[in-house]
Amino acid sequence: MGLVDGGALGRGAKKPGLLGTPARGVSWLLNSSRRYSLWMFQWGLACCAIEMGAALASPRYDAMRLGVIPFPASPRQADLVVISGTVTDKMAPAIKRLYDQMPDPKYVISMGSCANCGGPYWDSYSVTKGIDQIIPVDVYVPGCPPRPEALLQAIVMLQERIQLEGVGNDEMQQRFRGEPIVVGGARELAAEAART
């Protein structure tokens, strides 16, 4: 992929978007194919897992219309993992191990206050305070637990970011240098204000 790596087909600096510069050409095509075929490996841990189940499996929210396909048989087939719930120190090695099994490019949504920062268990002796100590996180969903709509919003925002990615190897490695997305955060509010 010499052309893509060299940036000849990607990264046309047409108009900088809110989350970055939109990709063009083959990059655009690859990105939009990837963004609508995310296989989500769900890591249901605690209360948030029920809300994630409501977002994925209930007729009211139905995440599949966004192009997210839940229930791959194994993390080796997954592109996206949703860490939903409290991560304890006993559980953390298993999460790291399964994350390592996922093929690149892979994305992580940290759902709920416990996965973000420890949440109500910020002073507990057995809880890992933030999953981002173990694996890199793309989107944070605050809330205890977040509503299913918030998870859907996180997926949509992640898809927007995927659309803006370059597809060269070096850009893939630099993916985590960007500011993390927070659902309902200042960046999203600014984007909302710019739209209206």
Next chain:
Amino acid sequence: MSTTNPPEETMPDIEIDPRDLRHLADAQMNVELDTGDMILNLGPQHPATHGTLRVVVRLDGERVISADPVIGYMHRGYEKLTEFRTYPQITTLINRIDWLSSFANEVPFIDGAEKLMGVTAPPRAQYIRTMLTELSRIATFVLFLGEMSLQVGGITPAFFGFRDREHILNLIESATGGRFHPNFNRIGGIKDDLPWGWLSETRSAMQKVLDSCDDFEDLVAGNEIFQARTRSIGIIPGDLGATYGVSGSNLRASGVDWDLRRDGAPYLVYPELDFKVWTHPDGDSYARYMVRLQETRESARMVVQMLDQIPEGPIMAKVPRIIKVPEGEVWVETENPLGQMGYYIVSKGGTGPFRVKIRSASFSNVSILPWLLRGVYVPDVITILASLYFILGDIDR
């Protein structure tokens, strides 16, 4: 388990029909292959275990020799955390023990703190508490009614379960502001009165629940495949279950007629209600399904009863602005959706308790698993785990 050939001299001297030689060859091969035990890890993350329970199953072929639940993957240290929180803050925490029926978790703790303080909530507050408890029981059970069929391969009822749960969560949210962590109880009453129109909304939602219970009975319980997978599988004898500490619907499905709402120390407004405690004589997975199905209906009927009876009046007793609980000890137990839930609160007179012991239902319910899973087939492990219906936060706390 290694099988060896019998010694040569004890082999019976029989005529062998040539037609049987093939079978003999098969048998010989089976003897020679050393069928060692296979150790299978269910979990810690497995779709069938409702969270992060890990069951280490030792198999001989398809049959389970031993099963050891490994718990602690969701241990969050509640009992230690309660020592550093004030009473109103603890209500926030204990919502999250059994996260499917959060409101029911608050009730025994608040009840205990009120007993220590000598405060009684006004009747209207008690009614609202009871209604929300029963609503959270329905929300828990309709999810079970759908998910249980998911574990035997029927996907559609799971969607029905989530659909009905949303009806209930709408009601809880409109009354308390939280979808399933309401944090609505205060010592001496509840936070807010019911919103306008809530009673009529609830009445129509209860009708929806009763209708969908009929659906579940036809679609799941009446299904031939479902019955074949659950009938006479995972039988818990009543007395043995009680010895292990199994409680709630799991014990009532074994024919033990014991419900703390009726038999325990009176709490909330249950003495004023007319309800039936459902039992089932069989004690298998199917009985547990049927008992929960009937209890969902019974809870819906109880909510409708309370809608008719709810009195007017204040919702908050007179309590000081800063809650200080006098010195003392109290044990309060209630009938949660998953079983008996109790708090032993030790207060040394301060804004927070000195020590809280939490007795949660699921921990005792899964303690019967090593006994129950011995000798069953691997596919039945999944249905038995599903039919026991535990919540991991309730096991590990």
